[in-house]
Amino acid sequence: MTQTESSRLDLLREQVLNGTLNRREVLKRSMLLGLSAPVIAGLLAACGDDDDDGDDTPAPTNTTASGGAQATEAPEDEEEEESPEADATEAPEDEEEEEAEPTATTAAEAPAEAGGGGLIRLLWWQAPTILNSHLSQGTKDYDASGLILESLANVAADGSLVARLAAEIPSLENGGVAEDGMSVTWKLREGVTWHDGEPFTAEDVAFTYTYLIDEATTSTTQGAYQAVESVEVVDDLTVRVNFNEPNPGWFGPFVGPLGMIIPEHVMRDYVGAAARDAPFNLAPIGTGPYKLVEFRPGDVVLYERNENYWDPGKPFFDEVEMKGGGDAASAARAALVSGEVDFAWNLQVEAEILNQMEEEGDGLLVPIPSPNVERILVNFTDPNTEVNGARSEPTTQHPFLQFLEVRQALTYAIDRETIATQLYGPTGTATTNILVAPDAFASPNTTATFDVAQAAQMLEDAGWTGSPRSKDGVEMKILYQTSANTVRQKTQEIVKQSFEEIGIPVEIKAIDAAVYFSSDAGNPDTASHFYADFEMYTNGPSSPYPISYMTGFISINPEIDLAQQSNAWSGTNEMRWVNEEYNELYKQAQVELDPAVQAELFIGMNDLIVNEVAQIPLVHRASVVAHRADLEGVEGSGWDSNAWNIKNWRLSGS
Numbered sequence: 201m202t203q204t205e206s207s208r209l210d211l212l213r214e215q216v217l218n219g220t221l222n223r224r225e226v227l228k229r230s231m232l233l234g235l236s237a238p239v240i241a242g243l244l245a246a247c248g249d250d251d252d253d254g255d256d257t258p259a260p261t262n263t264t265a266s267g268g269a270q271a272t273e274a275p276e277d278e279e280e281e282e283s284p285e286a287d288a289t290e291a292p293e294d295e296e297e298e299e300a301e302p303t304a305t306t307a308a309e310a311p312a313e314a315g316g317g318g319l320i321r322l323l324w325w326q327a328p329t330i331l332n333s334h335l336s337q338g339t340k341d342y343d344a345s346g347l348i349l350e351s352l353a354n355v356a357a358d359g360s361l362v363a364r365l366a367a368e369i370p371s372l373e374n375g376g377v378a379e380d381g382m383s384v385t386w387k388l389r390e391g392v393t394w395h396d397g398e399p400f401t402a403e404d405v406a407f408t409y410t411y412l413i414d415e416a417t418t419s420t421t422q423g424a425y426q427a428v429e430s431v432e433v434v435d436d437l438t439v440r441v442n443f444n445e446p447n448p449g450w451f452g453p454f455v456g457p458l459g460m461i462i463p464e465h466v467m468r469d470y471v472g473a474a475a476r477d478a479p480f481n482l483a484p485i486g487t488g489p490y491k492l493v494e495f496r497p498g499d500v501v502l503y504e505r506n507e508n509y510w511d512p513g514k515p516f517f518d519e520v521e522m523k524g525g526g527d528a529a530s531a532a533r534a535a536l537v538s539g540e541v542d543f544a545w546n547l548q549v550e551a552e553i554l555n556q557m558e559e560e561g562d563g564l565l566v567p568i569p570s571p572n573v574e575r576i577l578v579n580f581t582d583p584n585t586e587v588n589g590a591r592s593e594p595t596t597q598h599p600f601l602q603f604l605e606v607r608q609a610l611t612y613a614i615d616r617e618t619i620a621t622q623l624y625g626p627t628g629t630a631t632t633n634i635l636v637a638p639d640a641f642a643s644p645n646t647t648a649t650f651d652v653a654q655a656a657q658m659l660e661d662a663g664w665t666g667s668p669r670s671k672d673g674v675e676m677k678i679l680y681q682t683s684a685n686t687v688r689q690k691t692q693e694i695v696k697q698s699f700e701e702i703g704i705p706v707e708i709k710a711i712d713a714a715v716y717f718s719s720d721a722g723n724p725d726t727a728s729h730f731y732a733d734f735e736m737y738t739n740g741p742s743s744p745y746p747i748s749y750m751t752g753f754i755s756i757n758p759e760i761d762l763a764q765q766s767n768a769w770s771g772t773n774e775m776r777w778v779n780e781e782y783n784e785l786y787k788q789a790q791v792e793l794d795p796a797v798q799a800e801l802f803i804g805m806n807d808l809i810v811n812e813v814a815q816i817p818l819v820h821r822a823s824v825v826a827h828r829a830d831l832e833g834v835e836g837s838g839w840d841s842n843a844w845n846i847k848n849w850r851l852s853g854s
Contacts, residue, residue: 315505317517317850322843323541325531326683326713327524329497329720332481333460334412334419335770337728338717342457343545343841344501344522348395348486351459352386352405353451355839357568359638359744361451362845365389365400365461365487367437370450381446381793386454388437392510394463395485402439405454406431407464415760416472418770420719422760423751424458427790445791448798449745456742456840461487476721476768489515489847498714499524509847516850524714528685529553535826537561543827543834545842548687548738551625554824564831567627568823570838571637572740574628574691576614576680576816578607581776583679583731590765591724591731594758594776599674600664601733607813609658613698615650620819623687628819634809636820637838638744640795641802646810656702667703681709681725682736683716691736691818721768728769735774738821742839745798747789750805753814756783777814 328344336342352366361369367387370376376385392400409431412419427447432440441453453459466485470478482495487510490503503520523541526534528548535544536557547554547565558565582596600606616630632646659669669676678699682688689710696706709732711725717737718726727735741749754761755778762778763771782805789801809815825842827834833848 314507314509314513314515315518317515317854319519319521320517320543320849321541322520322522323526323531323534323544324522324524324546325526325528325544326546326717327498328495328501328522329714329718330481331484331492331495331501332462332478333457334408334417334421334462335475335481335719336420337719337726338713339457339546339841340524340713340717341719343843345460345484346457346488346841346843347490347501347503347520347522347846348484348488348492349460349462350486350488351456351461352388352454353456353459354844355456355743355837357835357837357839359839361455363389365392377450381443381448381450383440383442384447384450385434385438385440388439389510390437392487393508394465394487395491395506396466397508398463398465399436400461400463400487401436402433403436404461404464405439406433407468408454408461411462411467411471411475414472414475415767417475418768419475420770420772421458423754423772424452424748426751427747428453446793447791448793449743449747449790452743452745452748458742458748490520493519511847514847516854517846520846528687532557532826535828536563536565539563539828542831543825543843545825547824547826548685548821549824550623550687551627554627554826558826562829563826564829565824565826566834566836568825568836568838568842570740570821570823571635571746572738572821572823572838573631573634573636573817574738574819574821575634575736576695576818577730577735577737577775578777578813578815579730579733579735579775580778580814583733588765592729592764592776594762594764594778598733600671600676603662604812605658605662606664609655609662610699610704611813611816612649612651612655612658613702614648614695614816614818615698616648616818617650619691619694623690624819624821627822627824631817631820632810633806633820634815634817635741635746635749635802635806637741638746640799641746641806643803643806643810645803645807652698652701655698659702668705669703676703677705677707678734679707679709679732680734680736681711681716681732683713684710685713688736719770726769728763728771728774730763730774736818740838744839746802747786750786750789750802753777753779753805753809754783754786755779756787775814777812779808779812779814782808 324340324343326340328340330336330341331345333342333345333349350364353361353364353369356362363369365388367389368374370384370386388402394400409425411417412422413425427443429442429444432442434440463485467478467480483492489506489509491506493502493504495501501522505515505518531544532547532549532554534540537560554565578601579592580598580602581592581594582598583592585591585596587593587595620628620630632648633643636642664671664676680692682692692708696708699706715723715725716727720726724731727737752772755773760767761771761773762776763769763774785801785805789798792798792801823838825836830852831849832852833850835845836842837844
């Protein structure tokens with residue numbers, strides 16, 4: 201940063217602290233300055249003058265089961281991955297709960313009556329393909345499900361919990377969190393009903409656990425529940441989650457996009473092998489603010505207002521259209537310039553183009569700081585050898601990526617800085633970490649050097665010679681796949697150029713996002729099949745204690761953890777990477793209550809992933825969305841869906 205830019209940042213900080221700027225102005229000026237996501241998050245956290253609508257009840261900063269404050273970082277968007285950084289804070293035990301800070305616009309006071317807002321048009325250009333979040337492979341599906349289904353709580357931008365189906369957030373003080381860390385008790389809201397009029401009870405929460413933990417269900421969310429021993433119905437409105445051991449991440453199960461509750465009375469016959477055949481997967485009923493009208497997978501979801509929603513006076517909009525298709529650039533233009541849509545998600549578009557669009561139109565561009573990282577996944581299995589009709593099966597080994605010296609050499613041929621600065625601008629920074637938030641868990645140990653000559657020499661020293669490079673009859677060539685997106689294809693081209701310079705031919709493959717992030721077990725082009733050598737996407741934690749995120753790298757139970765034909769490719773370890781040292785660190789992190797030791801464990805896990813080159817981190821991304829300028833109440837969270845609080849959205853002056 202130049203001296204002039206530094207002075208502008210100092211002035212911006214002073215204006216924030218003086219209360220002379222609102223959140224919108226802070227976001228716009230931060231973009232112009234090219235500030236990183238964590239810096240933007242810190243500035244937003246200091247914007248304390250914007251009023252929240254006060255109808256939700258966020259808890260203080262998440263605490264460990266031992267009662268100590270858990271460091272958190274602010275938000276971000278997530279992509280077709282898991283999803284969803286602020287400065288570490290401590291919550292004094294005797295302080296009252298603080299309201300979560302919004303990250304975009306300020307919600308107006310709730311109207312006396314719900315409805316009246318007409319139709320709101322959303323563009324999730326990566327079209328949803330399923331509406332059962334527990335069988336989802338991507339953020340698009342979690343987000344589309346989240347208008348219908350609800351969790352016990354959501355995660356706000358600052359990492360605090362916001363009560364949803366829960367009547368309150370459990371804590372040591374209210375007796376919800378057991379002092380020994382072995383359980384958490386949730387009190388549920390009274391008077392909540394499913395869309396068909398049946399009452400919502402603790403039985404539904406317990407059933408959801410029974411459903412998703414069954415191995416034959418092949419749920420994609422089961423990793424978030426590995427620490428759970430049982431879910432106990434105390435009474436109709438009280439449920440206790442019991443853990444195998446003291447659990448510092450008690451707020452993982454039933455919270456956020458991985459925690460949506462499904463109705464026992466509808467799904468009781470679809471547990472296990474029958475799960476994939478449930479009509480509910482395409483036509484769910486929930487407790488959420490909107491009911492399903494029509495779903496055309498890969499195209500559009502139409503919703504109508506839930507007239508019996510438990511939150512009085514909400515939602516404001518009568519109908520919602522969540523349209524899929526197109527690409528990020530056309531989505532940005534539709535929201536910023538033409539006004540064809542009211543909200544556009546995940547605008548992975550070059551920053552220069554986005555800023556130009558915002559200047560041309562009337563829409564508002566909003567970067568949401570996030571814990572998400574664009575990364576390359578490395579296949580440890582053979583994508584070209586067929587085993588019982590499937591490829592990339594864990595019983596095979598990759599012909600050259602199985603060797604650490606090869607994987608390490610390839611990292612030297614990846615120009616992260618160019619990718620970050622030229623393609624992402626102020627919405628992304630080059631990173632060498634897979635886990636970038638919360639800040640206490642971000643490793644200071646990893647480094648990266650872009651040096652094509654060094655990469656070539658390392659391959660030469662390892663015996664991989666010639667062009668194309670080969671050794672012992674094995675010839676190097678790479679199939680590199682990702683979703684169709686201009687930024688991603690340009691990233692592929694940058695990597696391809698360097699790899700071919702060192703004698704490795706690269707074939708680029710771009711797959712429609714609706715297919716790539718689909719949970720269709722019969723489609724070989726999904727990311728979970730990973731029938732390629734490299735694949736790329738964005739992912740990040742959906743909880744400030746990111747144990748469920750780190751589940752994506754374990755191999756404790758290979759039949760479940762590794763994506764493969766036998767589990768319908770629901771395993772979250774898509775690289776099929778097996779590392780016992782990592783497994784042991786993960787097991788310790790599941791039960792460790794000391795924040796300092798927690799940090800050591802998560803940093804250790806990150807460093808193993810990076811140093812063993814199971815994945816190659818590229819860019820720490822902000823989530824960028826756009827919406828009409830008069831849309832209020834949008835509170836982006838990098839830990840949760842961009843539409844997690846759509847019940848609060850409304851138009852200014854209405």
